[in-house]
Amino acid sequence: MATTKTRxxxxxxxxxxxxxxxxxxxxxxxxxxxxxxxxxxxxGRHVRIPENALEEFITAGTVEPVRLRMGRAA
Incomplete structure (x- = not known):
C-alpha cells in the first residue's frame, strides 16, 4: 500500500x-x-512545526458552544 506524504x-x-x-x-x-x-x-537535529499543521491542530481541538433553548415550563 502506498502512503502519500503531504508537504x-x-x-x-x-x-x-x-x-x-x-x-x-x-x-x-x-x-x-x-x-x-x-x-x-x-x-538535521532541529525540529520544526509547519504553521499549517499547528493551525489544523488548533482547529481540531476547537469546541463549539452549546446553545440552550429557553422554553416555558408547562
Whole structure:
C-alpha cells in the first residue's frame, strides 16, 4: 500500500514559536511531537512545526458552544 506524504506548506515554526502561539510552555509542543500528535519536520537535529499543521491542530481541538433553548415550563 502506498502512503502519500503531504508537504508542509507555509512557515516552519520553532518549538518556542509554537509554544508561544499555543500560549503554553515549550514542553507541550515537544510532547505533541514525541507522541506523534502533530506533524513536524526534522532538519538535521532541529525540529520544526509547519504553521499549517499547528493551525489544523488548533482547529481540531476547537469546541463549539452549546446553545440552550429557553422554553416555558408547562
Amino acid at each position: 508542509p506548506t507555509g512557515r516552519l515554526l520553532t518549538v518556542a514559536q509554537a509554544a508561544e502561539r499555543l500560549n503554553t510552555s515549550e514542553r507541550y509542543p515537544r510532547r505533541l511531537i514525541e507522541e506523534r500528535r502533530i506533524t513536524f519536520v526534522r532538519i
